[in-house]
Amino acid sequence: MFVKLKYILLSIFSTLICYFTSAETIVSPFNGKSINTDSLATSSYSFVCWGHWYGSPLNWHSALPSATVLSNIDSINAIQPTFIMAMGDLYRHTDSSTFYHFKSLVLKKFTSPIFNAVGNHEMDDRSFYESQFGKTIYSFRINGEIYIVLDGEIANCDLEGEQLSFFINKLDSALNDNSIKNVFIISHKLIWSTLDGVTEIFKNIHSNYECYNYSTFIESIYPKLLNLSDKKPVYWISGDYGFSLFYHKIKDHDLTFLACSITDSDEDAYLKFSISNDDKVYIQANSFTGKKLLPLESYNIDYWKLHLTNMNIISKAQLMVYNKYFWCGITISLLLILSGITLMRLRNK
Template identity: 30%
Template structure:
């Protein structure tokens, strides 16, 4: 039939992928790609360059988000720690100003720099570990600085309770933390070059946390944010093993700085994309 396209091809209109399909009239109809139910971003080590004295969030992150937010979109953001370098009230004032500029609600899993003054942090942002639910999913933010990398005591009770109450009705479970806790105690993962590894640092991720998460028949995604401060450190990690996905991100060295953008679809697919900062070199 003359004028009918018998094969499919892809195109791009204003950054949105489309599929062109044949129609009976011989014309072509553009079908937009399936939109996610929701999306969010994950960003770590947001004060940027190691040993710098920060004034607000890392400028390349702010610039990249400003230029790409319309195309990426996000219902909210998660900061996985180290928003400030020295934890002063002045630095936090700059950070709060930058957060307001993002245009989306932000949740925080604090890092070691953020907790240089725990009282000041909690006065501004509330309790250092928390959970929330969005759509059909459960989001849990942990504080890896309470017990030097261990999830114990009241925080472990909190994690157990949140999972017991809400994991059964969730399609996905997301856990956020600053330290890359799975990099300790597992021969296959410990080779990750993280930003900061305190003396006597320990982790009960593989002995206590991971078995707890695996007890629920749900896909689990664990995100950390202590990478990328220097060129000698890793900047990105993504690994999937069965229903457990481990991801880490960071910025500051100026080389391969990045954050993650996560899209969740109605068919329960979760797509994690690494977004390089505009000033970063590969």
């Protein structure tokens, strides 16, 4: 009874704050920390981001984020980012035990406000997630920047209906609003992976690439982004499993696509965005493991074409083998077969 009451109260609280308490304060529904935008009005600020917090898909029973994330909480706190943008798959499974440990052992440890672009693993139980953290599609402003956060799970990697209308309206508004100097789009899914050159690479990295096989981005969204980026910089950052780091800037346009995800390897890293008080954006990739990284721009299409053959791609078959339910099914099937054989032999005696 107490647990149910606690969840009801948390749901009411999340709904009331709805990420924002006023025009000047943005509150994180994850750890209760806030951003006072008035105090940043003439200041530079920064944020950090990475996706796929739980790490390798082979961590089937993981109840906490990857070790590379857990061991770097203090280092993230030390740089004091204005906020942390998680890009989905915060945890492997949605259940009360995982949620309790994630909240008490992870979320509360970060000293900066945390926001999230949901991944498929949080959406194992959408109603539970929304009762704890509120809406999954939203936007907010800090100084000359607008942040648009999308939910790629509603339409299985595509954007449609109300969300597509919301997104297009935000892009149109940003185009006509001279006070907006930079546009940031955040998603877990690499909705933009249908770009020329990216498709060839990503479909060989991601075990569920067919989920990305939609035309909406190229037909309805990409032209809007090109038009907008002729007037102001646009950055689309995603965090689904596949690219530890990825950078792709569209030629002759101020439009940049980036990806950053945790893979439980020495490649694990995060992106730091620093925005100056004159709205200039500086991006830096920082290692979670101490490994020396190349300049961020080096992790482009050519880099991944070259390194693709050396990657250890996790296939659906591997994921299945590591899934306990697969072995339960095999065991039950074998028992049924053996039982059938035994019954047939008994009948033939």
